[in-house]
Amino acid sequence: MRAADFIVESLKAHGVKRVYCVPGESYLALLDALHESAIQVVICRHEGSAGFMAVAEAKMTGIPGVVLVSRGPGATNVAIAVHMAEQDAVPLIVIVGQVGRDEKYRFVFQEMDYGAVFGSFSKGVFELSDATRLPEMLPRAFRLASEGVPGPVILPVPEDMLRDDVPNPQLLTYPLPQVTTAPTIIEQLREMLLHAERPLLIAGSRLRGAKGAEALARFAAAQRVPVAVTWKSQDVFDNASELYAGHLDMGTVKPLREELAKADLIIAAGTRLGDFATIGFTLPQAPQPKQTLVHIYPDSHPIGRVIRADIGIVAEPSDVLSALAQNARVAPASRERWISSVHAACAAGQTYASRNPTDGVDFGDVTVALAKLAPANAVITTDAGNMTTWAHRHWKMTPKNLLIGGVVGAMGNGVPAAVAASLVDPSRMAICFVGDGGVLMNGNELATAKAFGATPKIVISDNGIYGTIRTHQERHYPHRVSGTDLVNPDFTAWARLFGAEAFTLKLDDNIEAVVSAFLAAPGMAVLHVHASAWSLSAGGTLPA
Numbered sequence: 001m002r003a004a005d006f007i008v009e010s011l012k013a014h015g016v017k018r019v020y021c022v023p024g025e026s027y028l029a030l031l032d033a034l035h036e037s038a039i040q041v042v043i044c045r046h047e048g049s050a051g052f053m054a055v056a057e058a059k060m061t062g063i064p065g066v067v068l069v070s071r072g073p074g075a076t077n078v079a080i081a082v083h084m085a086e087q088d089a090v091p092l093i094v095i096v097g098q099v100g101r102d103e104k105y106r107f108v109f110q111e112m113d114y115g116a117v118f119g120s121f122s123k124g125v126f127e128l129s130d131a132t133r134l135p136e137m138l139p140r141a142f143r144l145a146s147e148g149v150p151g152p153v154i155l156p157v158p159e160d161m162l163r164d165d166v167p168n169p170q171l172l173t174y175p176l177p178q179v180t181t182a183p184t185i186i187e188q189l190r191e192m193l194l195h196a197e198r199p200l201l202i203a204g205s206r207l208r209g210a211k212g213a214e215a216l217a218r219f220a221a222a223q224r225v226p227v228a229v230t231w232k233s234q235d236v237f238d239n240a241s242e243l244y245a246g247h248l249d250m251g252t253v254k255p256l257r258e259e260l261a262k263a264d265l266i267i268a269a270g271t272r273l274g275d276f277a278t279i280g281f282t283l284p285q286a287p288q289p290k291q292t293l294v295h296i297y298p299d300s301h302p303i304g305r306v307i308r309a310d311i312g313i314v315a316e317p318s319d320v321l322s323a324l325a326q327n328a329r330v331a332p333a334s335r336e337r338w339i340s341s342v343h344a345a346c347a348a349g350q351t352y353a354s355r356n357p358t359d360g361v362d363f364g365d366v367t368v369a370l371a372k373l374a375p376a377n378a379v380i381t382t383d384a385g386n387m388t389t390w391a392h393r394h395w396k397m398t399p400k401n402l403l404i405g406g407v408v409g410a411m412g413n414g415v416p417a418a419v420a421a422s423l424v425d426p427s428r429m430a431i432c433f434v435g436d437g438g439v440l441m442n443g444n445e446l447a448t449a450k451a452f453g454a455t456p457k458i459v460i461s462d463n464g465i466y467g468t469i470r471t472h473q474e475r476h477y478p479h480r481v482s483g484t485d486l487v488n489p490d491f492t493a494w495a496r497l498f499g500a501e502a503f504t505l506k507l508d509d510n511i512e513a514v515v516s517a518f519l520a521a522p523g524m525a526v527l528h529v530h531a532s533a534w535s536l537s538a539g540g541t542l543p544a
């Protein structure tokens with residue numbers, strides 16, 4: 001079998017339904033092999049977007065996302081998504097064209113050393129220079145991307161190798177190693193929970209999906225434990241529950257932070273306990289927490305790496321939580337007081353009041369209207385920026401939703417992620433939050449949406465500034481605006497040029513009426529919000 005055909009067959013065997021690409025002359029044989037394949041080839045307008053789409057697909061399905069890019073410039077363009085896959089712990093396979101083996105090391109057109117380029121922010125770089133070893137190397141790449149802390153694996157393919165013969169085209173997949181927990185540890189945790197007065201569960205992205213979210217909900221209800229969710233993992237637990245203890249990020253409000261810090265037992269499940277998830281390594285505190293810490297993750301590397309755990313458990317957190325949901329014993333009476341004080345602190349932070357700005361629409365009002373009117377199973381994608389802060393505080397998400405953000409904080413993710421979400425599951429509405437900065441980074445993927453029949457709903461906060469950076473700037477260098485002002489095109493007209501139905505929201509318009517019409521649009525739609533810059537973020541106004 002031709003190597004290119006074998007690669008396509010192997011992708012199919014690993015459950016890949018779609019690949020995202022910008023074509024390159026360096027992997028024409030692979031495009032040829034995809035010609036009559038059942039795998040959909042989504043042709044994108046920038047490799048960064050193609051990578052973001054593949055990451056979004058992996059977040060939705062749990063199967064590694066696949067992106068195909070050309071050598072040199074194509075490879076450097078996709079780097080932003082490789083970095084995202086690493087920081088967000090998402091399995092990603094990047095197939096990169098490589099110069100022919102006969103020309104290697106001559107510094108020829110677009111030649112690069114991909115091991116050196118991607119070595120520091122990927123799980124592995126396997127240059128597939130020998131077609132006879134493809135049956136071994138492709139399953140290894142999928143295994144490496146998925147096992148432990150998932151992440152990106154880079155596969156450079158020399159263009160001449162793609163035309164070689166695979167003499168023994170055995171299609172294999174690797175089973176992932178099982179990680180299980182000894183029953184004695186479960187019993188020990190049950191005892192700890194029974195005696196804890198103020199336990200707190202910190203739930204991370206590993207609990208995303210039906211299995212994890214159900215185990216978490218059953219655990220919290222049976223053991224009567226409040227659940228805080230990590231940065232961008234708001235969809236793993238019902239935000240309206242009396243047991244919801246808020247979203248942990250740098251903007252978590254002080255009264256809630258102070259309340260959560262009173263916990264006497266923290267169980268961190270499915271999170272790597274990074275800086276945002278721990279509010280800057282304060283909860284639990286690095287290097288030595290003030291509480292007893294139990295850390296559960298299916299890989300030992302994040303456990304105790306920065307924050308010392310009393311008990312580290314290498315296991316699938318959903319399995320441990322399911323086990324703990326059974327035979328739960330009645331919690332101490334003081335537990336209910338803890339639940340209500342955490343709930344009160346969390347609910348206070350979720351209360352929304354419009355600031356009634358005069359320089360544009362309060363983007364908080366728009367977010368609250370979207371949360372009220374959107375379908376209960378909406379997929380929500382976020383770009384990086386202040387415009388997401390209202391959704392984190394005031395959109396009461398549930399596990400019926402799916403939040404595709406990026407803990408890496410990469411601008412440009414929102415639009416491509418919404419396009420991919422709409423392609424992966426057209427029955428669900430994909431709503432994207434993006435600023436006037438981020439939308440012109442990768443918003444051109446509306447052309448891809450149009451071409452492939454995706455119907456994302458894009459909400460643009462047009463406040464004329466790189467708002468997040470202005471926030472930091474005003475704090476550190478007040479009244480010295482430098483590098484953060486924007487002059488924008490008319491986004492309503494821009495959206496229409498891509499074939500989107502466009503809606504405009506200006507000061508004094510009826511927000512709910514316009515949001516309803518926007519959500520009711522049958523196809524791809526853009527809501528252009530002339531947003532207030534004064535109402536800078538959910539955290540405060542620009543002068544404040």
Ligand SMILES: Cc1ncc(C[n+]2csc(CCOP(=O)(O)OP(=O)(O)O)c2C)c(N)n1
Pocket residue numbers: 384385386387388409410411412434435436437438439461463465466467468469
């Ligand atoms: C690719 C990339 N470049 C730069 C940054 C730094 N950065 C973070 S937020 C931000 C401003 C975002 O502005 P905008 O999209 O207008 O959203 P706003 O914060 O105003 O809501 C910038 C420049 C980043 N996170 N990612």
